[in-house]
Amino acid sequence: GNSVTQMEGPVTLSEEAFLTINCTYTATGYPSLFWYVQYPGEGLQLLLKATKADDKGSNKGFEATYRKETTSFHLEKGSVQVSDSAVYFCASGLLIQGAQKLVFGQGTRLTINP
Amino acid sequence: SQTIHQWPATLVQPVGSPLSLECTVEGTSNPNLYWYRQAAGRGLQLLFYSVGIGQISSEVPQNLSASRPQDRQFILSSKKLLLSDSGFYLCAWSPGLAGGLDIQYFGAGTRLSVL
Numbered sequence: 001g002n003s004v005t006q007m008e009g010p011v012t013l014s015e016e017a018f019l020t021i022n023c024t025y026t027a028t029g030y031p032s033l034f035w036y037v038q039y040p041g042e043g044l045q046l047l048l049k050a051t052k053a054d055d056k057g058s059n060k061g062f063e064a065t066y067r068k069e070t071t072s073f074h075l076e077k078g079s080v081q082v083s084d085s086a087v088y089f090c091a092s093g094l095l096i097q098g099a100q101k102l103v104f105g106q107g108t109r110l111t112i113n114p
Numbered sequence: 115s116q117t118i119h120q121w122p123a124t125l126v127q128p129v130g131s132p133l134s135l136e137c138t139v140e141g142t143s144n145p146n147l148y149w150y151r152q153a154a155g156r157g158l159q160l161l162f163y164s165v166g167i168g169q170i171s172s173e174v175p176q177n178l179s180a181s182r183p184q185d186r187q188f189i190l191s192s193k194k195l196l197l198s199d200s201g202f203y204l205c206a207w208s209p210g211l212a213g214g215l216d217i218q219y220f221g222a223g224t225r226l227s228v229l
Binding site for chain 1: 120146148156157158163165204206208210216217219220221
């Protein structure tokens, strides 16, 4: 079946550090890939997405590239801010019977210290 | 614009009591609707999804059920809660674009504690 594995946290960085959160997937077919972010006490918000191999999703300084050869979708940001502290979820999605069925990784808690 | 509402935000229930969590979507019609659970320290698990009124698909057999009595209303229920039902429950909707990218948008969630 489909699965997503992402880097275990928690991850603690200083402000302006470089961030990488690894994510790999297994899937039958060709899934779309997503990164969602969950701020404390809130639901999930879509951060970025990619729908096919070599696509790069980007938003708010975050980037991730859909790598079919390594089945990966690593999240990166060149200079993190305190406001980036949150839990980040990688997900793969396949459209089945009219519904986008998402499979999530376990989440990575990121804390940015000033 | 579309909005999704979930309530209540927090809930404390005794073991064996019933449960009803409600989710409604505004500003769209015939959305796909989803219920997820996030257990402590774990990722999200899809519980149910619905592509139309009265159409419910269950992903994980368990103590919960879902219903969709109206186009934009999705209800998660239980007749008797277990301790293991504790968690953060999230409702989501998506436009249901056949053959295209179908992005899910999440509500703020309900934190359920079963004691």
